Amino acid sequence: xxxxxxxxxxxxxxxxxxxxxxxxxxxxxxxxxxxxxxxxxxxxxxxxxxxxxxxxxxxxxxxxxxxxxxxxxxxxxxxxxxxxxxxxxxxxxxxxxxxxxxxxxxxxxxxxxxxxxxxxxxxxxxxxxxxxxxxxxxxxxxxxxxxxxxxxxxxxxxxxxxxxxxxxxxxxxxxxxxxxxxxxxxxxxxxxxxxxxxxxxxxxxxxxxxxxxxxxxxxxxxxxxxxxxxxxxxxxxxxxxxxxxxxxxxxxxxxxxxxxxxxxxxxxxxxxxxxxxxxxxxxxxxxxxxxxxxxxxxxxxxxxxxxxxxxxxxxxxxxxxxxxxxxxxxxxxxxxxxxxxxxxxxxxxxxxxxxxxxxxxxxxxxxxxxxxxxxxxxxxxxxxxxxxxxxxxxxxxxxxxxxxxxxxxxxxxxxxxxxxxxxxxxxxxxxxxxxxxxxxxxxxxxxxxxxxxxxxxxxxxxxxxxxxxxxxxxxxxxxxxxxxxxxxxxxxxxxxxxxxxxxxxxxxxxxxxxxxxxxxxxxxxxxxxxxxxxxxxxxxxxxxxxxxxxxxxxxxxxxxxxxxxxxxxxxxxxxxxxxxxxxxxxxxxxxxxxxxxxxxxxxxxxxxxxxxxxxxxxxxxxxxxx
Numbered sequence: 055x056x057x058x059x060x061x062x063x064x065x066x067x068x069x070x071x072x073x074x075x076x077x078x079x080x081x082x083x084x085x086x087x088x089x090x091x092x093x094x095x096x097x098x099x100x101x102x103x104x105x106x107x108x109x110x111x112x113x114x115x116x117x118x119x120x121x122x123x124x125x126x127x128x129x130x131x132x133x134x135x136x137x138x139x140x141x142x143x144x145x146x147x148x149x150x151x152x153x154x155x156x157x158x159x160x161x162x163x164x165x166x167x168x169x170x171x172x173x174x175x176x177x178x179x180x181x182x183x184x185x186x187x188x189x190x191x192x193x194x195x196x197x198x199x200x201x202x203x204x205x206x207x208x209x210x211x212x213x214x215x216x217x218x219x220x221x222x223x224x225x226x227x228x229x230x231x232x233x234x235x236x237x238x239x240x241x242x243x244x245x246x247x248x249x250x251x252x253x254x255x256x257x258x259x260x261x262x263x264x265x266x267x268x269x270x271x272x273x274x275x276x277x278x279x280x281x282x283x284x285x286x287x288x289x290x291x292x293x294x295x296x297x298x299x300x301x302x303x304x305x306x307x308x309x310x311x312x313x314x315x316x317x318x319x320x321x322x323x324x325x326x327x328x329x330x331x332x333x334x335x336x337x338x339x340x341x342x343x344x345x346x347x348x349x350x351x352x353x354x355x356x357x358x359x360x361x362x363x364x365x366x367x368x369x370x371x372x373x374x375x376x377x378x379x380x381x382x383x384x385x386x387x388x389x390x391x392x393x394x395x396x397x398x399x400x401x402x403x404x405x406x407x408x409x410x411x412x413x414x415x416x417x418x419x420x421x422x423x424x425x426x427x428x429x430x431x432x433x434x435x436x437x438x439x440x441x442x443x444x445x446x447x448x449x450x451x452x453x454x455x456x457x458x459x460x461x462x463x464x465x466x467x468x469x470x471x472x473x474x475x476x477x478x479x480x481x482x483x484x485x486x487x488x489x490x491x492x493x494x495x496x497x498x499x500x501x502x503x504x505x506x507x508x509x510x511x512x513x514x515x516x517x518x519x520x521x522x523x524x525x526x527x528x529x530x531x532x533x534x535x536x537x538x539x540x541x542x543x544x545x546x547x548x549x550x551x552x553x554x555x556x557x558x559x560x561x562x563x564x565x566x567x568x569x570x571x572x573x574x575x576x577x578x579x580x581x582x583x584x585x586x587x588x589x590x591x592x593x594x595x596x597x598x599x600x601x602x603x604x605x606x607x608x609x610x611x612x613x614x615x616x617x618x619x620x621x622x623x624x625x626x627x628x629x630x631x632x633x634x635x636x637x638x639x640x641x642x643x644x645x646x647x648x649x650x651x652x653x654x655x656x657x658x659x660x661x662x663x664x665x666x667x668x669x670x671x672x673x674x675x676x677x678x679x680x
Contacts, residue, residue, distance in 0.1 A: 077114065077122040077145070083129040091117070095126075101133055110139030121145040121174070127154035134163035141174030143211065151180035151217070160184030160197045160222045167200040171207035178215045184222030189246040189289035197223025197247070203255070204230035204267070215239050224248040230255035231267045238273070238280035242287065249284040249326075250274055252339075254315040270317040271620055274324060278349070281323030281643060286330045315341045315372060318620045323643055326352040326363075336363040336384075341372025344619045347379045351642060353386040362402035362423065363387060366410065373435070374407030376617045378624060380414050381646040383639050387420035389451035399423040399453055406466070408438040409615040414632060414646060414661075416639050418448040418590065421455045421481060424471065436466035436504075441614060443474040444631040444648070446661045447481065448590055454491035455481035455515065458505065469506035473513065474607055475631050477592045477661040482519045492529040492553070493518035494541075508536040512604040514582050514592075514660035516544045524561060525551050532556035532570055539572070540605040542659045543579045550579050578603060582660070585634070593634035594664040601664045604657035632662045 080092035086100030092109075103109050104125070111118040119125060122145030131154060141147040158166045166182055169175065182199045184191070191197035199222040202212055210233040217240045219225040225242040228235050228251065242249045255267045275281040316339065326336045336352040338361050339345060345366075352363045363384050368374045379401060389398035400417035403410045404425040412422060424440050440458075447455040455478030458471060473494060481493045493515035496505065508530075515527040525545040530536065532554045543550035543564045553561040558568040564579055583598040585591040594600055607628045614626045629651045636647035651657045658664050 077120070078116060079124045079126060080119060081126050081128060083127075084131045084133065095128055098128065101131060101135065105134075105136040105138070107138040110137075112139060119147060121147060124148040124150060127151045127156075127180075129154060131156045132158050134158055134165060135167045137167075137169055137172055137175060140172050143174060146174040146176050146211070146213075148176045148178065149180075150178055154181065156180065156182045157185060158182070160186050160191050160199070164223075165198050165201040166222070169200065169202045169209075169212065170205055171209050172202075172212070173208055174211045176213045176215070178213075178217065180214075180217035180219070182217065182219045182222070184220070186221045186223065186246060187244075189221070189244055189286075191223030191246040198227040198251070199223075199225050201227045201229065202232055202235060203227075204232045210234045210271075212236075213238075217241075218243075220244045222246075224251045227251040227253060228269045228272060229253040230269070232269045233271045235269070235271070236273045236276070237282060238275055238277075239282065241283045241285070243283075243285040245287045246289050249282075249287045252316040252319065254341075268315045268317050270319075272316065272319040273620075274319075274321045275350075276320055276322055278323055278643060281325060281350075284324060284326040284336075286328045286333055287326070289330070289332050315343070316345070317342070318344045320346045320620060322346065322348045322350060324350045325642060326350065327354045328356060329354065331356050338365040339367075339374075341368045342366065342374055342377070344376045344617065345378070346619050346624070347377075348381050349643060349646065350382045351644065352382065352384045354388075356388045362399035363420070364401045365399075365404065366402070366407075367404035368406055374403075374405065374410070376409045376615070376619070377403070377407075378411045378413075378617060378619070380411065381644070383416045383644045384420070385416070385418035387418070389420055389453065398451070399457075400447075403440065406435045406437050409617060410440050411615070411617065411626060412440075412442045412445060413626065413630070414444045414648060416446045416448070416590075416644070419450065421447045421450045421453050421457065421478070423453065424456070424458045437468040438470055439613075439615060440471045440473075441626070442472065443476065443628055444661050445476045446592055446632075447476065447478045448592070449480045450482055450491075452482065452484040452491065454495045455493045455518065456513075457491060457494075458496040458508070466504065467506055468504055470613065471505070471508045471510075472610065472613060472628070473508075473510045474610075474628050475512040475604070475657075475659065475661060477514045478516065478518070479587060479592065480517045480520050481515075483521055493527040495529040496531045505531070505533060506535060508533060508538075509610070510536075510538045511540045511607060512657065512659045514542045514544075514600055515550075516582060516587070517546055520546070525549070526553050526561050527551065527564070529553035529561075530555070537572075539574060540576045540603075540659065541574070542582060542600050542603075543577065544582055576605070578659075590639070592660065593662045594658060594660065596666065598664065600659040602654075602656040602658065604651075604659040606652070606657050608652060629657070631658075631660075634662050634665050637662075 081095050081098040082104045083098040084101050088097035092099040111120040121141040199219045213236040220243045224247045252269045384400040398420050400420040402423040478493045482491050518527045525548045527543045550564045551561040557570045562568045580599050583595045585593040611627050617624045630648040633647040633649040638645045649663045
């Protein structure tokens with residue numbers, strides 16, 4: 055019996071619960087009815103009344119929409135909505151579309167709900183169809199089903215819930231200095247551009263740059279049971295990706311540059327998928343800060359030109375920091391030709407920044423890429439802090455299991471990589487994909503001088519490049535301050551190999567005397583005895599050489615950051631790895647639990663702690679490649 059901690063986002067985030075005053079209820083149809091005083095369906099206001107500021111009030115008025123009131127939409131609408139008043143923190147205004155069907159053409163009205171300088175509003179039970187069945191609406195903030203924008207006045211505290219939004223450019227655009235937006239239990243489908251676009255904005259006339267005008271305190275999903283479904287988001291052509299201007303078309307959470315400079319954003323418990331071709335990235339954010347991405351399921355995004363399923367990058371002068379990506383299930387990853395930036399990764403961290411945490415994810419079909427800069431860069435910023443532990447990578451096509459890649463044109467320093475206790479199985483099944491990708495690897499070509507303090511320990515690397523002739527599990531540039539040890543190797547029917555560029559080991563067996571001094575001293579090899587690797591279950595069974603053979607890495611916990619997101623402090627320890635008894639990746643929203651290895655007094659290798667059970671239910675809906 056051991057102690058474990060089950061990590062549900064429901065324990066992490068409390069969505070606001072309002073007590074509604076319900077002072078007055080008004081009814082709106084497109085053309086109005088009867089006396090047109092809004093008192094009933096028979097005497098409904100018209101949409102023109104709703105859009106007229108003289109029908110809204112900030113003080114209690116029995117004949118006008120004011121804080122605490124509810125607006126019931128009824129019938130069919132083919133025009134747009136422009137709310138003119140705000141609620142309060144205790145008495146938001148509710149707009150309810152339970153009895154309405156909104157079929158406004160996004161090409162006739164570029165914003166179906168255009169919300170500017172409004173606070174404390176709830177939109178719920180809406181059915182919006184923007185009539186763009188061909189998914190060819192323009193990008194950016196144009197063609198949004200719901201656009202929330204700040205233009206010099208407080209904007210935010212808006213909830214969008216329990217709605218069905220489809221066939222528009224973007225479902226929801228959050229633009230400028232907007233804060234406290236909650237998006238939950240919605241179905242968003244068939245968007246030509248984005249699901250939720252989060253966009254910095256320097257066009258509000260306040261004379262400040264877009265560093266001042268960043269959306270913040272955004273929750274998309276947030277807790278178990280409150281997640282959103284994003285289906286067929288971001289229909290692309292190869293030309294649109296290659297020639298895109300700041301990422302107009304992207305995926306579930308993009309923006310001009312999907313999440314450009316967003317701050318304090320939580321995206322959790324959402325389901326992102328596609329059953330169409332030419333569909334964009336799942337999550338793509340640029341220059342973002344204080345972001346939590348957890349407990350999402352992302353799969354089957356089959357664009358010929360997609361980015362990685364979770365991508366964080368920055369373009370100068372942006373800077374990405376304090377990012378947590380954990381407990382996500384990513385599978386059925388397309389890794390074919392004509393991608394924007396091959397190979398197809400499940401998770402990619404690109405460019406300058408600091409404090410990127412990647413923990414406890416399940417990646418099937420693609421790996422994790424820590425990609426610093428692919429262009430000449432020498433302004434002295436670089437990157438600091440890449441913490442990657444407790445992840446499972448189950449098969450990749452052409453990319454590595456966990457890769458550290460860049461270019462010799464870059465001269466900035468990127469430092470402090472901690473790659474601990476990951477399980478990597480059958481990476482690089484396409485063995486013709488190039489010399490840079492293996493189970494765990496860095497790129498060569500003079501890049502080593504830009505990397506500092508790279509730590510690779512307690513990983514289990516199995517059958518890398520299984521269809522090739524060089525069965526290399528770990529391939530790294532040689533660095534004097536690189537620490538590679540306590541890793542476990544296995545290559546079915548072959549001697550596991552390693553490769554250290556700049557040494558006599560190019561390649562050599564995992565235990566060769568030609569290994570650089572201090573490298574692999576405590577490495578082991580042999581069948582790791584997984585529960586059912588072919589079914590995606592990498593729990594250790596009795597007799598595994600990975601049990602009790604790892605290094606206790608708690609001494610390095612001081613290197614881990616404490617990250618504050620939406621006012622909550624998130625702290626981490628390398629001792630937390632996956633608990634096989636209480637982790638179930640087969641669920642649509644997976645249950646993920648971790649256990650502290652220090653409870654046992656000794657550490658195992660790989661992403662799972664050993665538990666004395668004979669059989670554990672494997673994930674039943676993951677496709678396992680061969």
